[in-house]
Amino acid sequence: MENSQLLNRLTSMQGQDSALHFAFYNALLFVLTGICIAGLYAIYKIMYMFLTPLLWATLVGTILFPAKRRCNVWLEGWFSELDKNDTPFLVGLLLLPYQCLVKLSDLMISHAFKLEGAVVFAIYLVLKILDGGNFVWVIGFFASLYNHIDSFILFYTQKWVLAFTVVYFASFIGWIYVQDKKTINKKLARLFSVPVWIFALCWLSSFCGPLKSLVFISASLLLGLIAAGVVAPESSKPATPKETQCKENLFLIILADEEVPGTGKVYTEPQNNSVARALSGDSYIQIIFGLCVIMFAARHDVVTLVVILIGIFGASRRIVYFIFKLYLRSTEASTLLMVEFFLRSSQRRESTSIDAGIADEYINFAKFLSVLGEILVLPKLSCFFLSSFYYIYIFDRYYSKILQLRRSICSSIDVLSSIFVMSFLALTFIFLTVFAAVQLHNETSHLIDLGSNVLSSQPEWLLMSAKNYTEGTLSHHEINDYVNQAYTKGRELLADNVRKLVDPGDVERADLLEKQVMQLVDELYRMWEERGASTINASSGSTNELMKRLKSADFAAFKEELVNVLKQNVETILNILRSIWTVVVLNISLIASFLFSVAGIVLGFGLNIVNFFIETIVFLTAVYYLLVSSKDRWLPLKWISDAVPTSPNDAPLEAMATGQREPTNSSFSSSDITAAIENAISGVFVLSTKMAVFYGLYTYFVHSLFDLNVVFLPSILATVFAAIPVMAPYTVSVVGVIELFFVRGETAAAIVFFLLSAAPLCFADPAFYRELKGSHPYVTGLSIVGGIYWLGLQGAIFGPMMLCSMLVLFNVYAKFTKRA
Incomplete structure (x- = not known):
């Protein structure tokens, strides 16, 4: 009986179905996992050659996408403006440079009569005056004045001057004592006390060491202002009710966030957002860029002439418009003619065939333009423009091919903006490369001359x-x-x-x-x-x-x-040659291997060139397709957000950006991932780019201000050191200090130059660091250097990308833990 039960248990399938299914599922899972891993490895081997250009395309596209989006918005606005004004496409295209010139002139005129225009004009005059080495001369003049004041202090603190001053002070006190207190001339007494004050200031400032001249000048200015009545102590007169109210308001401002007596309100100190914006990194970049443009205009009179011509064009255009407006007000027929023309054109906007109405419309518009031609005293030229406008108008408005072309262009705005941005980047890169090569060649020769003259002049x-x-x-x-x-x-x-x-x-x-x-x-x-x-002008x-x-x-x-x-010694030479030939014969295999190695290097170099061209094509193609496919959001970020499930309580990105609503659940959402990626990219790449641009422009401006021979090379080095902060950007000022101190002998100018070069540490670096959250530019520099040390030149992109990945993981984890 027991044997039959055991046999039934062994032959029964109950309880074994689930175990068999579980084993089958595990085996299937491992097989599918192996297939996926093999597929990923195969894809990696297939795409291995193109990984680097694809990653570079992603990075460059991330930088170019904001510019492409702005260009796209501008093109859409331009086409909508053409449709709104019923302007033909070719006419709008031909008038585009004129419209840009009009907007530029209007912008210049609108800012010329504001505070910004006055500031720009004042800066231009100052830079124009200080150009050509005059700034160094001004610094030298103040340095010589400083030295003279220092010598004066040393002279005035001698022992015999002390004795003379004591005698003079005693005589002055005696003169005051014998004078009548009511009839004494106070101004004359103050004038007689000046030598005593000078001695006292010299004696006090002599304890300040190298700063004694500065202390003496500051104290003298303060005493002069007090004597002139500019700086005076508060009077003991009773305060008026208005002054009392002002003091109470000031007291309330100091005691912010406290209840105002009698009102029940709480006073809160207003936030000065404009000042906060002015101290941002973008504002510093705009300011230094404007200074560089003004410096370039001050050194090249052609730029100033172009600006003057644009201003004259804008002013004359406004004058002509004003005269034309007055003429239309005085001539009712012209106004009616213009209104009639626009009414007829609006009624025929739907028409697509050429009929007699077009001729009437042209006649009316011709009358309108003829009136304008009579005003401008250009009748023949106006007739020429009228005929040209008629043919362009007919050709553009009533041929279906042109209309189809316009529709196709309107539907291909993304392609046009992408091509424009990529072309602009390529042309800018080529221009900067050629310009940098020429400038580096010239300034390298200046550096060689500078070093040779410093060493040979026996300083x-x-x-x-x-x-x-x-x-x-x-x-x-x-x-x-x-x-x-x-x-x-x-x-x-x-x-x-x-x-x-x-x-x-x-x-x-x-x-x-x-x-x-x-x-x-x-x-x-x-x-x-x-x-x-020899000198520098050898x-x-x-x-x-x-x-x-x-x-x-x-x-x-x-x-x-x-x-x-x-x-x-012919025999000796022949013996040497025979010995050399014997060595060559014995080492023929080594020579052959050397030749084959050289041939392999040459062939490998050729293959590297071919690979470079292939990678360049892949890079450009990838950038193009990424830009074209990205509409309102960058395509890789859109892929990531689509791959992450969206929470029901997840707020849209726009609402989160404005601080309206935040997700309340503890699950991951697409907004968390994309926001973390954008913050990481902004902290690692964007901020480093901003600092590099600022320090490059600032170094160029300071070196140009001192009229140095080597300007472009330090600017490039400062840009590199700002992006890869292994060294401080102001260390490039060593070349300028050497030129000013050792070659020109301008000690004061060298000191001022170094102080100006290191000045951004006090105002620019804190402004940039306030924009950075979760990282530091020094960490970015270490990631770039470490990536290059590990992977070569490709590590310059892999290092920061790995840093971005770590920052993304950290930010997502931080948000998840806060919600949990």
């Missing part, structure tokens, strides 16, 4: 360093003695070695060879001494002078002696 600081190193026992004439001794000993050593090349029995030939070699050495030494006295023909002096020397005996030496 005083080098002599002082030598004296400090030798504890003050070295003088200038001792340095010259050491150089002369080295020259004499070297000359004798060279003469002895030259005589060994000649047969000892031939004394005459040895003397002749020694004489020629000594002549050559003397010429070279004399040229070296003259080089030490003649460019020094190389030609060297060749002339070398050609003037007679080397006939030297050549003859070399030929004799070679003839006498």
